[in-house]
Amino acid sequence: GESVGLHLPTLSVQEGDNSIINCAYSNSASDYFIWYKQESGKGPQFIIDIRSNMDKRQGQRVTVLLNKTVKHLSLQIAATQPGDSAVYFCAEMGWGSQGNLIFGKGTKLSVKP
Amino acid sequence: DTAVSQTPKYLVTQMGNDKSIKCEQNLGHDTMYWYKQDSKKFLKIMFSYNNKELIINETVPNRFSPKSPDKAHLNLHINSLELGDSAVYFCASSQGIRDSAYEQYFGPGTRLTVT
Numbered sequence: 001g002e003s004v005g006l007h008l009p010t011l012s013v014q015e016g017d018n019s020i021i022n023c024a025y026s027n028s029a030s031d032y033f034i035w036y037k038q039e040s041g042k043g044p045q046f047i048i049d050i051r052s053n054m055d056k057r058q059g060q061r062v063t064v065l066l067n068k069t070v071k072h073l074s075l076q077i078a079a080t081q082p083g084d085s086a087v088y089f090c091a092e093m094g095w096g097s098q099g100n101l102i103f104g105k106g107t108k109l110s111v112k113p
Numbered sequence: 114d115t116a117v118s119q120t121p122k123y124l125v126t127q128m129g130n131d132k133s134i135k136c137e138q139n140l141g142h143d144t145m146y147w148y149k150q151d152s153k154k155f156l157k158i159m160f161s162y163n164n165k166e167l168i169i170n171e172t173v174p175n176r177f178s179p180k181s182p183d184k185a186h187l188n189l190h191i192n193s194l195e196l197g198d199s200a201v202y203f204c205a206s207s208q209g210i211r212d213s214a215y216e217q218y219f220g221p222g223t224r225l226t227v228t
Binding site: 032034038041042043044045046049087089093100101102103105106 | 117153154155156157158161169171203205215216217218219220221222
């Protein structure tokens, strides 16, 4: 069964606000985590990744936080823009899994102008 | 200059037919994947090939058969199509299967509808 899930299936935010998308994972052996963005009618697009030896990683307007104690992953988007509207997936991979990414259910982010 | 391309983008067919979806990547990657995304947006890996060799084969019916003629191509052939096969199928590729080489690039998807 799935080992990765999301707390909020939908999230609606005002343009300019910060967004936080959460993800819970159950496999403590997972050591690599990725966030993907999927726009309507397109394939998933890599946003940011983090390894289990880190608890925070920042990109351009995005930050991923990893809390291994409670097996929780979050994606923070600063100054959310209409172009950020999409479905966001977290995915995990365990050591030795040979590239087998396990995706969570996805959260739909809607940005109101 | 599309990195990962799939054909066709839409495929409508009847139950019992056999169909193929083609995937090509021009990134020079040595690992390619097929994923299935259902109507609830759940994305699940089906197959993975590394240097033309099968390395992941999830629980997928034998009616699905991937074929990798070379490192740049991974095609998906489906026999005796069933209604439950209706989904969006994504091809992806990556340079490796671990860590910093792992970033997977996805194609635009093929929406398969079985009637």
